[in-house]
Amino acid sequence: MNSKSKNIKFYYEKVKAILLVCLIILCIVQIGILWSNQSYSSPISLFSNSNSKNSSPVSIDDTKGEYLLPYRIAISTGFDGEHYVIPNGSKEYTTLWNGARQYIDQALETKPQKIQPFNEDDWGTLVANKPYTFEFKTQIPIDIIKWTLNMEDSEGEGLSGIYKLVICPDDSDNSYADTLYVRDDKNIYIYSINSAKNDILSYSVFNEIYTKQKSDINSKSYQMAIEKYRKFEISKDLLSVFSGKRQDSYPDFICEPISGLDKEEYSYDDFYDMALDLFGNARIDYDFDVDVNGSVVFKKADGVYRLYKNSILEYKYTGNQTNIEELNVLEAYKKALSYLLESRSQNDIMSNITVYLSSIDIKQGSYIFNFDYSISLGEENGEVPILLKDYKIPNSDNQLLSNGISIEASSKKVISFKWLALKFYVDNNIENYEWSFVDMYSKMYDKYSELKNEFSAKDFGIYYVLKYPQMQENIITPSFVLFTKDGVYDILMEANK
Protein backbone atom coordinates (compact mmCIF):
# COMPACT_ATOMS: atom_id res chain seq x y z
CA MET A 1 0.00 0.00 0.00
CA ASN A 2 2.81 2.21 0.90
CA SER A 3 4.62 1.62 -2.38
CA LYS A 4 1.32 2.16 -4.32
CA SER A 5 0.73 5.52 -2.67
CA LYS A 6 4.36 6.39 -3.36
CA ASN A 7 3.82 5.57 -7.05
CA ILE A 8 0.68 7.69 -7.22
CA LYS A 9 2.52 10.58 -5.58
CA PHE A 10 5.41 10.13 -8.03
CA TYR A 11 3.09 10.28 -11.06
CA TYR A 12 1.20 13.19 -9.51
CA GLU A 13 4.49 15.10 -9.09
CA LYS A 14 5.49 14.18 -12.67
CA VAL A 15 2.20 15.55 -14.07
CA LYS A 16 2.69 18.73 -11.99
CA ALA A 17 6.23 19.15 -13.33
CA ILE A 18 5.09 18.66 -16.95
CA LEU A 19 2.24 21.14 -16.39
CA LEU A 20 4.68 23.64 -14.91
CA VAL A 21 7.05 23.27 -17.89
CA CYS A 22 4.08 23.75 -20.27
CA LEU A 23 3.04 26.88 -18.38
CA ILE A 24 6.56 28.27 -18.49
CA ILE A 25 6.73 27.63 -22.27
CA LEU A 26 3.33 29.29 -22.75
CA CYS A 27 4.52 32.21 -20.67
CA ILE A 28 7.61 32.65 -22.81
CA VAL A 29 5.51 32.45 -26.00
CA GLN A 30 3.09 35.04 -24.61
CA ILE A 31 5.95 37.38 -23.63
CA GLY A 32 7.38 36.93 -27.11
CA ILE A 33 4.09 37.91 -28.76
CA LEU A 34 3.71 40.97 -26.55
CA TRP A 35 7.36 41.95 -26.97
CA SER A 36 7.18 41.77 -30.73
CA ASN A 37 3.98 43.85 -30.80
CA GLN A 38 5.36 46.39 -28.39
CA SER A 39 8.68 46.93 -30.10
CA TYR A 40 7.04 46.92 -33.54
CA SER A 41 4.55 49.59 -32.73
CA SER A 42 5.77 51.92 -30.10
CA PRO A 43 7.87 54.90 -31.03
CA ILE A 44 8.97 55.61 -27.49
CA SER A 45 8.19 52.37 -25.80
CA LEU A 46 9.09 51.45 -22.30
CA PHE A 47 11.06 48.49 -23.51
CA SER A 48 12.45 49.62 -26.79
CA ASN A 49 15.86 51.17 -26.94
CA SER A 50 15.86 54.03 -29.39
CA ASN A 51 19.53 53.54 -30.11
CA SER A 52 18.97 49.99 -31.16
CA LYS A 53 18.32 49.32 -34.85
CA ASN A 54 15.95 46.51 -33.85
CA SER A 55 13.53 48.95 -32.20
CA SER A 56 12.49 50.17 -35.62
CA PRO A 57 11.39 48.00 -38.51
CA VAL A 58 13.17 50.42 -40.86
CA SER A 59 16.81 50.98 -40.05
CA ILE A 60 17.64 54.64 -39.56
CA ASP A 61 21.13 54.06 -40.93
CA ASP A 62 19.76 52.63 -44.16
CA THR A 63 17.22 55.38 -44.75
CA LYS A 64 18.74 58.52 -43.24
CA GLY A 65 19.98 59.63 -46.67
CA GLU A 66 16.39 59.80 -47.98
CA TYR A 67 15.65 62.58 -45.52
CA LEU A 68 18.52 64.80 -46.56
CA LEU A 69 17.91 65.20 -50.25
CA PRO A 70 18.37 68.49 -52.09
CA TYR A 71 15.05 70.13 -52.84
CA ARG A 72 16.35 71.39 -56.17
CA ILE A 73 19.17 70.37 -58.47
CA ALA A 74 19.78 72.63 -61.46
CA ILE A 75 22.27 72.68 -64.31
CA SER A 76 23.32 75.81 -66.14
CA THR A 77 25.10 76.57 -69.39
CA GLY A 78 26.14 80.04 -68.24
CA PHE A 79 24.92 83.61 -67.70
CA ASP A 80 22.04 84.37 -70.10
CA GLY A 81 22.20 80.71 -71.06
CA GLU A 82 19.92 77.80 -70.36
CA HIS A 83 19.08 76.59 -66.86
CA TYR A 84 17.31 73.28 -66.29
CA VAL A 85 15.82 71.92 -63.09
CA ILE A 86 16.47 68.17 -62.86
CA PRO A 87 13.27 66.29 -61.89
CA ASN A 88 13.49 65.08 -58.29
CA GLY A 89 13.62 61.30 -58.10
CA SER A 90 14.89 60.89 -61.67
CA LYS A 91 17.97 58.85 -62.62
CA GLU A 92 19.89 62.06 -63.37
CA TYR A 93 18.92 63.53 -60.00
CA THR A 94 20.36 60.47 -58.22
CA THR A 95 23.53 60.51 -60.35
CA LEU A 96 24.17 64.19 -59.68
CA TRP A 97 23.44 63.99 -55.95
CA ASN A 98 25.73 60.96 -55.56
CA GLY A 99 28.44 62.94 -57.31
CA ALA A 100 27.85 65.97 -55.11
CA ARG A 101 28.02 63.82 -51.96
CA GLN A 102 31.47 62.66 -52.96
CA TYR A 103 32.54 66.23 -53.67
CA ILE A 104 31.26 67.34 -50.25
CA ASP A 105 33.01 64.46 -48.52
CA GLN A 106 36.29 65.20 -50.23
CA ALA A 107 36.12 68.97 -49.90
CA LEU A 108 35.21 69.01 -46.22
CA GLU A 109 38.31 66.99 -45.35
CA THR A 110 40.17 70.25 -45.86
CA LYS A 111 39.63 73.79 -44.66
CA PRO A 112 38.00 76.24 -47.06
CA GLN A 113 40.49 77.90 -49.36
CA LYS A 114 38.60 81.18 -49.11
CA ILE A 115 35.63 82.53 -47.16
CA GLN A 116 33.73 85.55 -48.42
CA PRO A 117 30.65 87.20 -46.90
CA PHE A 118 27.42 86.18 -48.59
CA ASN A 119 26.20 88.64 -51.16
CA GLU A 120 23.10 88.13 -53.34
CA ASP A 121 24.76 89.41 -56.52
CA ASP A 122 27.93 87.33 -56.13
CA TRP A 123 25.95 84.19 -55.36
CA GLY A 124 23.52 84.75 -58.23
CA THR A 125 26.41 85.26 -60.66
CA LEU A 126 28.03 82.03 -59.42
CA VAL A 127 24.85 80.00 -59.79
CA ALA A 128 24.21 81.38 -63.27
CA ASN A 129 27.75 80.72 -64.49
CA LYS A 130 28.67 77.39 -62.93
CA PRO A 131 27.29 74.06 -64.14
CA TYR A 132 25.74 72.44 -61.04
CA THR A 133 23.64 73.85 -58.20
CA PHE A 134 22.17 71.92 -55.27
CA GLU A 135 19.71 73.52 -52.86
CA PHE A 136 18.26 72.41 -49.57
CA LYS A 137 15.09 74.05 -48.29
CA THR A 138 16.93 75.37 -45.28
CA GLN A 139 20.41 75.52 -43.86
CA ILE A 140 21.23 71.99 -42.67
CA PRO A 141 23.51 71.98 -39.60
CA ILE A 142 26.91 70.50 -40.36
CA ASP A 143 26.53 67.79 -37.66
CA ILE A 144 23.45 66.46 -39.44
CA ILE A 145 25.24 66.57 -42.80
CA LYS A 146 28.24 64.67 -41.40
CA TRP A 147 26.08 62.02 -39.76
CA THR A 148 23.91 61.52 -42.84
CA LEU A 149 26.80 61.36 -45.28
CA ASN A 150 28.85 59.14 -42.93
CA MET A 151 31.65 61.66 -42.63
CA GLU A 152 34.35 61.85 -39.99
CA ASP A 153 33.75 64.08 -36.94
CA SER A 154 36.84 66.10 -37.77
CA GLU A 155 35.54 67.10 -41.22
CA GLY A 156 33.82 70.37 -42.04
CA GLU A 157 35.79 72.46 -39.57
CA GLY A 158 34.62 76.06 -39.46
CA LEU A 159 31.43 75.38 -41.41
CA SER A 160 28.13 75.81 -39.54
CA GLY A 161 25.89 74.26 -42.15
CA ILE A 162 25.03 73.89 -45.81
CA TYR A 163 22.14 75.70 -47.46
CA LYS A 164 23.16 75.68 -51.11
CA LEU A 165 26.05 74.28 -53.11
CA VAL A 166 27.61 75.11 -56.44
CA ILE A 167 30.01 72.66 -58.05
CA CYS A 168 32.28 73.45 -60.93
CA PRO A 169 34.74 70.90 -62.31
CA ASP A 170 37.87 72.45 -63.86
CA ASP A 171 36.83 75.86 -62.58
CA SER A 172 38.51 78.55 -64.67
CA ASP A 173 38.00 81.04 -61.82
CA ASN A 174 39.98 78.79 -59.47
CA SER A 175 43.09 77.68 -61.40
CA TYR A 176 41.12 74.94 -63.16
CA ALA A 177 40.69 72.98 -59.94
CA ASP A 178 37.43 71.16 -59.24
CA THR A 179 35.69 73.64 -56.97
CA LEU A 180 32.89 73.48 -54.42
CA TYR A 181 31.14 76.67 -53.33
CA VAL A 182 29.12 76.25 -50.14
CA ARG A 183 26.63 78.84 -48.98
CA ASP A 184 25.23 79.22 -45.50
CA ASP A 185 23.29 82.21 -44.15
CA LYS A 186 26.37 84.36 -43.73
CA ASN A 187 29.21 83.27 -45.97
CA ILE A 188 30.30 81.61 -49.17
CA TYR A 189 33.03 79.01 -48.54
CA ILE A 190 35.25 78.01 -51.45
CA TYR A 191 36.89 74.57 -51.44
CA SER A 192 39.33 73.25 -54.03
CA ILE A 193 39.54 69.58 -54.84
CA ASN A 194 42.78 68.93 -56.61
CA SER A 195 42.48 65.20 -57.04
CA ALA A 196 38.87 64.29 -57.63
CA LYS A 197 38.30 60.62 -56.86
CA ASN A 198 35.60 60.39 -59.47
CA ASP A 199 34.40 62.06 -62.61
CA ILE A 200 30.69 61.77 -61.85
CA LEU A 201 30.25 65.51 -62.36
CA SER A 202 32.67 65.91 -65.25
CA TYR A 203 31.80 67.98 -68.32
CA SER A 204 31.02 64.85 -70.33
CA VAL A 205 28.36 63.92 -67.75
CA PHE A 206 27.11 67.50 -67.85
CA ASN A 207 26.82 67.39 -71.65
CA GLU A 208 24.98 64.08 -71.50
CA ILE A 209 22.43 65.38 -68.98
CA TYR A 210 22.12 68.73 -70.74
CA THR A 211 21.47 67.05 -74.11
CA LYS A 212 18.82 64.84 -72.56
CA GLN A 213 17.08 67.82 -70.93
CA LYS A 214 17.21 69.84 -74.12
CA SER A 215 15.65 67.08 -76.20
CA ASP A 216 12.97 66.16 -73.64
CA ILE A 217 9.67 67.81 -74.56
CA ASN A 218 8.61 67.89 -70.91
CA SER A 219 11.63 69.81 -69.70
CA LYS A 220 12.00 73.46 -70.58
CA SER A 221 14.68 75.91 -69.88
CA TYR A 222 14.34 78.54 -67.13
CA GLN A 223 15.84 81.98 -66.73
CA MET A 224 17.57 83.29 -63.64
CA ALA A 225 16.53 86.42 -61.74
CA ILE A 226 20.03 87.91 -61.78
CA GLU A 227 19.89 87.94 -65.57
CA LYS A 228 16.66 89.94 -65.66
CA TYR A 229 15.97 91.80 -62.41
CA ARG A 230 19.39 92.33 -60.83
CA LYS A 231 18.57 95.79 -59.45
CA PHE A 232 15.39 94.73 -57.62
CA GLU A 233 14.74 92.98 -54.32
CA ILE A 234 14.57 89.43 -55.60
CA SER A 235 16.58 86.30 -54.78
CA LYS A 236 19.13 86.45 -57.54
CA ASP A 237 19.33 82.67 -57.97
CA LEU A 238 15.57 82.36 -58.47
CA LEU A 239 14.77 80.27 -61.54
CA SER A 240 11.58 81.04 -63.41
CA VAL A 241 9.99 82.09 -66.69
CA PHE A 242 10.67 85.82 -66.73
CA SER A 243 10.25 86.50 -70.44
CA GLY A 244 7.93 84.59 -72.74
CA LYS A 245 5.39 82.04 -71.54
CA ARG A 246 5.49 78.39 -70.74
CA GLN A 247 3.08 75.46 -71.12
CA ASP A 248 3.10 72.88 -68.34
CA SER A 249 0.88 69.90 -67.59
CA TYR A 250 -0.23 69.21 -64.04
CA PRO A 251 -2.59 66.52 -62.79
CA ASP A 252 -5.34 67.16 -60.26
CA PHE A 253 -4.79 65.67 -56.85
CA ILE A 254 -7.34 63.90 -54.70
CA CYS A 255 -6.80 64.32 -51.00
CA GLU A 256 -8.64 61.91 -48.80
CA PRO A 257 -8.92 62.14 -45.01
CA ILE A 258 -8.74 59.21 -42.62
CA SER A 259 -11.88 57.14 -43.20
CA GLY A 260 -14.83 58.01 -40.97
CA LEU A 261 -13.35 61.30 -39.76
CA ASP A 262 -16.25 63.37 -41.12
CA LYS A 263 -18.84 61.54 -39.00
CA GLU A 264 -20.63 63.29 -36.15
CA GLU A 265 -20.45 60.27 -33.87
CA TYR A 266 -18.06 57.40 -33.99
CA SER A 267 -18.79 53.71 -33.49
CA TYR A 268 -16.26 51.16 -32.26
CA ASP A 269 -15.68 50.13 -35.88
CA ASP A 270 -14.90 53.74 -36.83
CA PHE A 271 -12.30 54.01 -34.08
CA TYR A 272 -10.87 50.67 -35.13
CA ASP A 273 -10.63 51.73 -38.79
CA MET A 274 -9.02 55.06 -37.91
CA ALA A 275 -6.48 53.36 -35.64
CA LEU A 276 -5.76 50.85 -38.39
CA ASP A 277 -5.25 53.68 -40.92
CA LEU A 278 -2.87 55.51 -38.59
CA PHE A 279 -1.06 52.88 -36.58
CA GLY A 280 -1.44 49.67 -38.58
CA ASN A 281 -0.68 46.59 -36.52
CA ALA A 282 0.34 48.73 -33.56
CA ARG A 283 -3.27 49.84 -33.07
CA ILE A 284 -3.66 47.40 -30.19
CA ASP A 285 -1.36 49.60 -28.09
CA TYR A 286 -3.89 52.41 -28.07
CA ASP A 287 -7.08 53.11 -26.15
CA PHE A 288 -9.42 55.37 -28.04
CA ASP A 289 -11.96 57.96 -27.01
CA VAL A 290 -13.42 61.32 -28.02
CA ASP A 291 -12.52 64.50 -26.14
CA VAL A 292 -14.86 67.40 -25.26
CA ASN A 293 -14.07 69.13 -28.57
CA GLY A 294 -15.05 66.11 -30.62
CA SER A 295 -11.48 65.12 -31.55
CA VAL A 296 -10.59 61.46 -31.58
CA VAL A 297 -8.06 60.60 -28.88
CA PHE A 298 -5.68 57.64 -28.95
CA LYS A 299 -3.90 57.07 -25.66
CA LYS A 300 -0.94 54.97 -24.77
CA ALA A 301 1.37 54.66 -21.78
CA ASP A 302 3.49 57.74 -22.36
CA GLY A 303 1.65 59.80 -24.95
CA VAL A 304 -1.63 60.99 -26.38
CA TYR A 305 -2.60 61.38 -30.02
CA ARG A 306 -5.42 63.68 -31.10
CA LEU A 307 -6.89 63.42 -34.56
CA TYR A 308 -8.63 66.70 -35.29
CA LYS A 309 -11.50 67.13 -37.69
CA ASN A 310 -9.27 68.99 -40.16
CA SER A 311 -7.01 65.92 -40.49
CA ILE A 312 -4.18 67.15 -38.26
CA LEU A 313 -2.83 64.38 -36.05
CA GLU A 314 -1.10 65.71 -32.95
CA TYR A 315 1.00 63.71 -30.51
CA LYS A 316 2.08 64.93 -27.11
CA TYR A 317 4.45 63.19 -24.78
CA THR A 318 2.83 62.71 -21.38
CA GLY A 319 5.53 60.66 -19.68
CA ASN A 320 8.00 61.85 -17.06
CA GLN A 321 8.76 65.54 -17.40
CA THR A 322 12.47 66.02 -16.99
CA ASN A 323 14.50 69.17 -16.50
CA ILE A 324 15.44 71.23 -19.52
CA GLU A 325 17.85 69.14 -21.51
CA GLU A 326 21.09 70.18 -23.10
CA LEU A 327 20.68 71.22 -26.73
CA ASN A 328 22.18 68.83 -29.24
CA VAL A 329 20.81 69.24 -32.73
CA LEU A 330 22.10 65.93 -34.06
CA GLU A 331 20.71 63.84 -31.19
CA ALA A 332 17.37 65.66 -31.42
CA TYR A 333 17.32 65.12 -35.20
CA LYS A 334 18.02 61.41 -34.72
CA LYS A 335 15.09 61.16 -32.31
CA ALA A 336 12.82 63.05 -34.69
CA LEU A 337 13.89 60.95 -37.66
CA SER A 338 13.45 57.63 -35.79
CA TYR A 339 9.99 58.75 -34.84
CA LEU A 340 9.15 59.74 -38.40
CA LEU A 341 10.41 56.43 -39.76
CA GLU A 342 8.40 54.53 -37.18
CA SER A 343 5.24 56.49 -38.01
CA ARG A 344 5.71 56.00 -41.74
CA SER A 345 6.25 52.28 -41.30
CA GLN A 346 2.92 51.90 -39.52
CA ASN A 347 0.75 53.14 -42.35
CA ASP A 348 0.76 53.79 -46.08
CA ILE A 349 -0.56 57.35 -45.88
CA MET A 350 2.79 58.84 -46.85
CA SER A 351 3.78 56.10 -49.28
CA ASN A 352 3.96 58.39 -52.35
CA ILE A 353 5.36 61.36 -50.47
CA THR A 354 8.94 62.62 -50.25
CA VAL A 355 9.64 64.81 -47.25
CA TYR A 356 12.16 67.64 -47.19
CA LEU A 357 13.51 69.26 -44.05
CA SER A 358 12.29 72.82 -44.50
CA SER A 359 13.19 74.59 -41.26
CA ILE A 360 14.66 74.06 -37.80
CA ASP A 361 13.48 76.18 -34.88
CA ILE A 362 15.12 76.23 -31.47
CA LYS A 363 13.07 76.10 -28.29
CA GLN A 364 14.21 75.87 -24.70
CA GLY A 365 15.86 72.46 -24.49
CA SER A 366 14.47 71.19 -27.78
CA TYR A 367 14.35 71.68 -31.54
CA ILE A 368 11.38 71.77 -33.87
CA PHE A 369 12.06 70.05 -37.19
CA ASN A 370 9.60 70.99 -39.92
CA PHE A 371 9.29 68.84 -43.00
CA ASP A 372 7.40 69.65 -46.22
CA TYR A 373 5.56 67.19 -48.44
CA SER A 374 6.20 66.65 -52.11
CA ILE A 375 4.20 64.15 -54.12
CA SER A 376 5.87 62.05 -56.77
CA LEU A 377 4.52 62.21 -60.32
CA GLY A 378 6.66 59.33 -61.51
CA GLU A 379 10.40 59.08 -61.93
CA GLU A 380 10.90 61.30 -64.98
CA ASN A 381 8.18 63.81 -64.08
CA GLY A 382 9.58 64.84 -60.74
CA GLU A 383 7.48 65.93 -57.79
CA VAL A 384 5.03 68.64 -56.89
CA PRO A 385 5.05 70.23 -53.45
CA ILE A 386 2.15 70.67 -51.04
CA LEU A 387 1.77 73.95 -49.17
CA LEU A 388 -0.32 74.42 -46.04
CA LYS A 389 -1.67 77.92 -45.74
CA ASP A 390 -3.64 79.35 -42.81
CA TYR A 391 -4.18 75.76 -41.66
CA LYS A 392 -5.21 76.12 -38.03
CA ILE A 393 -4.35 73.65 -35.29
CA PRO A 394 -7.53 73.32 -33.21
CA ASN A 395 -7.33 74.06 -29.43
CA SER A 396 -4.06 75.92 -29.87
CA ASP A 397 -4.83 79.67 -29.67
CA ASN A 398 -4.97 79.96 -33.46
CA GLN A 399 -1.56 78.38 -34.04
CA LEU A 400 -1.00 77.37 -37.65
CA LEU A 401 0.45 74.21 -39.11
CA SER A 402 2.62 75.42 -41.97
CA ASN A 403 4.39 72.17 -42.81
CA GLY A 404 3.21 68.64 -43.51
CA ILE A 405 5.13 67.35 -40.51
CA SER A 406 6.43 69.18 -37.45
CA ILE A 407 8.37 67.29 -34.78
CA GLU A 408 9.63 68.77 -31.53
CA ALA A 409 12.43 66.68 -30.08
CA SER A 410 15.07 66.96 -27.41
CA SER A 411 18.21 64.87 -27.36
CA LYS A 412 16.37 62.26 -25.27
CA LYS A 413 12.83 62.07 -26.64
CA VAL A 414 10.16 63.30 -29.01
CA ILE A 415 8.06 65.88 -27.18
CA SER A 416 5.38 66.60 -29.75
CA PHE A 417 4.51 65.74 -33.30
CA LYS A 418 2.06 67.33 -35.70
CA TRP A 419 1.23 65.69 -38.94
CA LEU A 420 -1.21 66.32 -41.75
CA ALA A 421 -2.76 62.86 -41.96
CA LEU A 422 -4.16 63.03 -45.49
CA LYS A 423 -3.82 60.55 -48.30
CA PHE A 424 -2.93 62.03 -51.68
CA TYR A 425 -3.72 60.39 -54.98
CA VAL A 426 -2.80 61.58 -58.46
CA ASP A 427 -6.02 61.97 -60.45
CA ASN A 428 -6.32 60.89 -64.08
CA ASN A 429 -7.35 64.38 -65.12
CA ILE A 430 -4.32 66.29 -66.41
CA GLU A 431 -4.67 69.94 -67.44
CA ASN A 432 -2.36 72.25 -69.39
CA TYR A 433 -1.43 75.57 -67.87
CA GLU A 434 0.13 78.52 -69.65
CA TRP A 435 2.05 80.73 -67.26
CA SER A 436 4.95 83.03 -66.72
CA PHE A 437 6.32 84.65 -63.59
CA VAL A 438 5.48 88.08 -64.99
CA ASP A 439 1.82 87.25 -65.71
CA MET A 440 1.25 85.49 -62.39
CA TYR A 441 2.92 88.26 -60.42
CA SER A 442 0.75 90.85 -62.15
CA LYS A 443 -2.39 88.86 -61.27
CA MET A 444 -1.25 88.69 -57.66
CA TYR A 445 -0.51 92.39 -57.68
CA ASP A 446 -4.15 93.01 -58.57
CA LYS A 447 -5.41 90.56 -55.91
CA TYR A 448 -3.24 91.43 -52.90
CA SER A 449 -3.01 95.07 -51.80
CA GLU A 450 0.08 94.17 -49.71
CA LEU A 451 2.02 93.76 -52.95
CA LYS A 452 1.30 97.36 -53.99
CA ASN A 453 4.53 98.44 -52.31
CA GLU A 454 7.86 97.81 -53.96
CA PHE A 455 8.49 94.67 -55.99
CA SER A 456 10.04 91.88 -53.93
CA ALA A 457 10.35 88.11 -54.32
CA LYS A 458 12.25 85.64 -52.15
CA ASP A 459 11.04 82.52 -53.90
CA PHE A 460 8.14 81.15 -55.90
CA GLY A 461 6.78 77.77 -56.88
CA ILE A 462 3.90 75.85 -58.35
CA TYR A 463 2.28 74.27 -55.29
CA TYR A 464 -0.87 72.40 -54.40
CA VAL A 465 -2.22 74.62 -51.64
CA LEU A 466 -4.31 73.31 -48.76
CA LYS A 467 -6.17 76.12 -47.05
CA TYR A 468 -9.37 74.74 -45.66
CA PRO A 469 -10.12 71.96 -43.20
CA GLN A 470 -9.93 68.73 -45.15
CA MET A 471 -12.72 66.57 -43.76
CA GLN A 472 -14.02 65.11 -46.99
CA GLU A 473 -12.48 63.95 -50.20
CA ASN A 474 -11.33 66.96 -52.20
CA ILE A 475 -9.75 67.68 -55.54
CA ILE A 476 -6.94 70.21 -55.53
CA THR A 477 -5.36 71.93 -58.51
CA PRO A 478 -2.05 73.80 -58.78
CA SER A 479 -1.47 77.35 -57.56
CA PHE A 480 1.27 79.86 -58.17
CA VAL A 481 2.81 80.73 -54.81
CA LEU A 482 5.02 83.73 -54.16
CA PHE A 483 7.20 84.13 -51.08
CA THR A 484 8.18 87.71 -50.26
CA LYS A 485 9.90 89.22 -47.22
CA ASP A 486 6.43 90.06 -45.87
CA GLY A 487 4.46 86.88 -46.48
CA VAL A 488 3.23 84.07 -48.68
CA TYR A 489 0.74 84.77 -51.48
CA ASP A 490 -1.04 82.28 -53.67
CA ILE A 491 -3.25 82.35 -56.71
CA LEU A 492 -4.96 79.42 -58.43
CA MET A 493 -3.66 78.73 -61.92
CA GLU A 494 -6.21 78.69 -64.69
CA ALA A 495 -6.14 75.70 -67.00
CA ASN A 496 -6.10 76.33 -70.75
CA LYS A 497 -9.57 76.11 -72.23
Place this chain on the structure above:
Amino acid sequence: MKFKFITFIIIIAVMLPLFMVPTLASSNVVDISRPDGNEIVTKEVFSICGVTIEDEAYIEFYYKDKEADQYKPLLTTEGKYCFKVGKIFGKDIELKYKGKNEIRIKAYTTATKNDPQIENYTITLVEEKKKENWLEKALNWFTGDEKK
Protein backbone atom coordinates in the same frame (compact mmCIF):
# COMPACT_ATOMS: atom_id res chain seq x y z
CA MET B 1 1.74 140.91 -44.68
CA LYS B 2 2.03 137.68 -42.72
CA PHE B 3 -1.42 136.58 -43.90
CA LYS B 4 -0.50 137.26 -47.55
CA PHE B 5 2.67 135.24 -47.18
CA ILE B 6 0.81 132.24 -45.68
CA THR B 7 -1.82 132.44 -48.47
CA PHE B 8 0.99 132.47 -51.04
CA ILE B 9 2.60 129.39 -49.46
CA ILE B 10 -0.75 127.54 -49.43
CA ILE B 11 -1.40 128.37 -53.10
CA ILE B 12 2.10 127.16 -54.05
CA ALA B 13 1.68 123.98 -51.98
CA VAL B 14 -1.62 123.18 -53.74
CA MET B 15 -0.48 124.09 -57.25
CA LEU B 16 2.94 122.46 -57.12
CA PRO B 17 1.76 118.83 -57.12
CA LEU B 18 -0.70 119.59 -59.94
CA PHE B 19 2.18 120.58 -62.21
CA MET B 20 4.89 118.38 -60.78
CA VAL B 21 3.12 115.00 -60.65
CA PRO B 22 2.61 114.63 -64.42
CA THR B 23 6.17 115.83 -65.00
CA LEU B 24 7.59 113.32 -62.53
CA ALA B 25 5.29 110.58 -63.79
CA SER B 26 6.35 111.10 -67.36
CA SER B 27 9.97 110.56 -66.41
CA ASN B 28 9.35 107.58 -64.13
CA VAL B 29 6.77 105.25 -65.57
CA VAL B 30 9.00 102.17 -65.57
CA ASP B 31 12.28 101.15 -63.98
CA ILE B 32 14.23 99.08 -66.50
CA SER B 33 16.58 96.40 -65.18
CA ARG B 34 17.57 94.89 -68.52
CA PRO B 35 19.23 96.28 -70.62
CA ASP B 36 21.57 97.19 -67.81
CA GLY B 37 23.01 100.20 -69.64
CA ASN B 38 24.62 99.60 -73.02
CA GLU B 39 25.40 95.92 -73.30
CA ILE B 40 27.49 93.52 -75.34
CA VAL B 41 25.70 90.21 -75.87
CA THR B 42 26.24 86.99 -77.76
CA LYS B 43 22.67 85.81 -78.30
CA GLU B 44 20.31 87.22 -80.90
CA VAL B 45 17.30 86.99 -78.62
CA PHE B 46 17.48 89.64 -75.93
CA SER B 47 15.12 90.19 -72.98
CA ILE B 48 13.87 93.62 -71.97
CA CYS B 49 12.76 93.53 -68.35
CA GLY B 50 11.67 95.95 -65.66
CA VAL B 51 9.18 97.00 -63.05
CA THR B 52 6.44 99.59 -63.53
CA ILE B 53 6.25 102.54 -61.17
CA GLU B 54 2.87 103.75 -62.37
CA ASP B 55 -0.19 101.52 -62.70
CA GLU B 56 -1.77 101.17 -66.16
CA ALA B 57 1.55 101.57 -67.93
CA TYR B 58 2.23 100.97 -71.62
CA ILE B 59 5.58 100.24 -73.24
CA GLU B 60 6.69 100.36 -76.86
CA PHE B 61 9.90 99.08 -78.42
CA TYR B 62 11.74 100.61 -81.38
CA TYR B 63 15.00 99.96 -83.19
CA LYS B 64 17.00 102.30 -85.37
CA ASP B 65 16.88 101.19 -88.98
CA LYS B 66 20.42 101.66 -90.25
CA GLU B 67 19.40 102.30 -93.86
CA ALA B 68 16.57 104.73 -93.17
CA ASP B 69 18.38 106.17 -90.13
CA GLN B 70 15.15 106.36 -88.19
CA TYR B 71 13.44 104.43 -85.39
CA LYS B 72 10.96 101.75 -86.45
CA PRO B 73 8.71 99.51 -84.31
CA LEU B 74 10.55 96.48 -82.96
CA LEU B 75 8.35 93.39 -82.67
CA THR B 76 8.86 91.02 -79.76
CA THR B 77 8.95 87.26 -80.29
CA GLU B 78 5.19 87.38 -79.56
CA GLY B 79 4.76 89.60 -82.64
CA LYS B 80 3.81 92.90 -80.91
CA TYR B 81 5.70 96.10 -80.22
CA CYS B 82 3.27 97.86 -77.86
CA PHE B 83 2.04 96.43 -74.56
CA LYS B 84 -0.01 97.26 -71.54
CA VAL B 85 2.12 95.91 -68.70
CA GLY B 86 1.45 94.80 -65.14
CA LYS B 87 3.71 95.37 -62.14
CA ILE B 88 6.66 93.65 -63.81
CA PHE B 89 7.43 92.89 -67.41
CA GLY B 90 9.82 90.79 -69.45
CA LYS B 91 9.73 90.67 -73.24
CA ASP B 92 12.01 88.94 -75.73
CA ILE B 93 13.13 90.76 -78.84
CA GLU B 94 15.33 89.61 -81.67
CA LEU B 95 18.27 91.88 -82.37
CA LYS B 96 18.23 93.12 -85.97
CA TYR B 97 21.93 93.51 -86.66
CA LYS B 98 25.23 91.88 -85.81
CA GLY B 99 27.19 94.61 -84.13
CA LYS B 100 25.43 97.71 -82.82
CA ASN B 101 21.66 97.77 -82.32
CA GLU B 102 20.12 101.03 -81.18
CA ILE B 103 17.03 100.26 -79.13
CA ARG B 104 14.47 102.75 -77.85
CA ILE B 105 11.98 101.97 -75.09
CA LYS B 106 9.01 104.29 -74.74
CA ALA B 107 6.88 104.08 -71.60
CA TYR B 108 3.79 106.07 -70.69
CA THR B 109 0.46 106.04 -68.91
CA THR B 110 -2.76 107.36 -70.41
CA ALA B 111 -2.04 110.65 -68.62
CA THR B 112 1.49 110.96 -69.97
CA LYS B 113 1.07 109.60 -73.49
CA ASN B 114 2.15 112.90 -75.03
CA ASP B 115 5.19 113.13 -72.78
CA PRO B 116 6.48 109.56 -72.54
CA GLN B 117 9.53 108.28 -70.72
CA ILE B 118 12.11 107.47 -73.38
CA GLU B 119 15.17 105.29 -72.80
CA ASN B 120 17.80 104.63 -75.46
CA TYR B 121 20.28 101.75 -75.37
CA THR B 122 22.96 100.35 -77.62
CA ILE B 123 23.09 96.58 -77.60
CA THR B 124 26.08 95.14 -79.42
CA LEU B 125 25.71 91.61 -80.73
CA VAL B 126 29.03 89.80 -80.99
CA GLU B 127 29.94 86.24 -81.84
CA GLU B 128 30.28 83.88 -78.92
CA LYS B 129 33.78 82.62 -78.23
CA LYS B 130 33.76 78.85 -78.16
CA LYS B 131 34.52 77.76 -74.62
CA GLU B 132 37.09 75.02 -74.53
CA ASN B 133 38.07 73.01 -71.56
CA TRP B 134 41.82 73.47 -71.06
CA LEU B 135 42.24 69.79 -70.23
CA GLU B 136 40.54 68.68 -73.45
CA LYS B 137 42.61 71.22 -75.34
CA ALA B 138 45.84 69.87 -73.83
CA LEU B 139 44.84 66.26 -74.49
CA ASN B 140 43.88 67.11 -78.05
CA TRP B 141 47.24 68.81 -78.53
CA PHE B 142 49.08 65.76 -77.19
CA THR B 143 47.12 63.35 -79.32
CA GLY B 144 47.49 65.60 -82.33
CA ASP B 145 43.70 65.84 -82.68
CA GLU B 146 43.49 69.61 -82.37
CA LYS B 147 40.34 70.02 -84.44
CA LYS B 148 38.21 68.14 -81.90
